[in-house]
Amino acid sequence: MNFAHNIAYFNPMFSDNSFYPGIRDNMPQPYLRVLHAFFQNEILPKIDNKNYRESILHKSLLSLVSCKPANLIADQKVPHIDSCDERDYAFVHYLSPEELGGTSIYKYIPKNIIEFKQEHKPLLADIVNEVKKAPDEHQGYLSGSTSLFEQVFKVDAKFNRLVIYQGNLLHSANIFSEQSCLADAKKGRLSIASFASVR
Template sequence: MRDLKLNPKMSIEKKLIPGTTLCVYIIDDFLLDAASVINFAYNIAYFNPMFSDNSYYPGKRDNMPQPYLDLLQTFFQNTMLPVLELGNDYSATVHKCLLSLITCEPSSLLLEQKIPHIDSCDGDDYAFVHYLSPAELGGTSIYKYTPENLIQFSEEHRYLLEHMMPKVENSQEEHHGYINSTTSLFEQVLTIKAKFNRLIIYQGNLLHSANITCTKSYSNNPKQGRLSIASFASIKSN
């Protein structure tokens, strides 16, 4: 993966999340050539089973090689921090990059896997999704937790994550599989479509979920299923 390079002709779009002052950043044609990443995914990666990364991700994962993490780190620090308009006194750290393949059928999901989630309660933490499969296999949506009118969760809202579960359990007729539209508890406020070699970036404390709308989206075969790279980073003032 030594030939991994950023595409100098990539495009960066800032999309406002309705009802907030926050944005999702959409980077198209992120890599100059994704062949080495695809080769790793198809021929080299050793996917670990569901829950092995201590998350509720409904599939299997493997760590990406260090060159990918290094490239993302450089891109986030040098290209995206200026776009985020935070000033010059910030630095970024990418913590992990996980090659991710959704494999779980809707009927086998746990309750926690049927609803949107957050990755952190810290607004300085960021999440990335790099799509490596076609658009029809599903993008990502941002949600609002309607009972509390919350899209972005901070530490003071952590208790709500447990309190929402009984409400979900009492409305299982709406939450019987992958969530991909508005329900009585969760309003879908923004949807970003998948596109091969598209990278999206958003704050990790935003309520979000993958859009799994067709049976092709979950598969044990990385050549057929919804393949992506989920990465996580944080920023801090120097």
């Protein structure tokens, strides 16, 4: 927490070439080493029906939601995927309390899809366009089911909880309140987002 509160230099929204609705900084290498060792030794052997032998941790980003709902662009109002490859994994390490929101997995109702593969990649632009056609339902952050998206699984935030899931699952942060959008590492929705691949 010392790094987050006193050392991190948060870069502006979009500077990491993602649609994350806030500010970010790279985590120090010691954090990446510990996380990678945990994933390699404790999680990788437990992935069902797979014979994966190695993993690569690509990056870990200290992440603070800062964008107010009224300022979101359409791409930030939809659940997203991090990859179309089931061998890619996403991690969320929550550093704020439950009331600031966890993470949910969604189904894209028109196509009945939760897990995206390469053949589904063209649908991503369609999803954003469909949201633009339903502005009344998608005025800000997604925080539950709509006519386009069904919330199929929800993980509550808890301080120091680590959640790991396949990056090709349609997902979104649960952001309910104005406090979740405070650009203050001591009061806002702070987490660490990490990304890994297995082979």
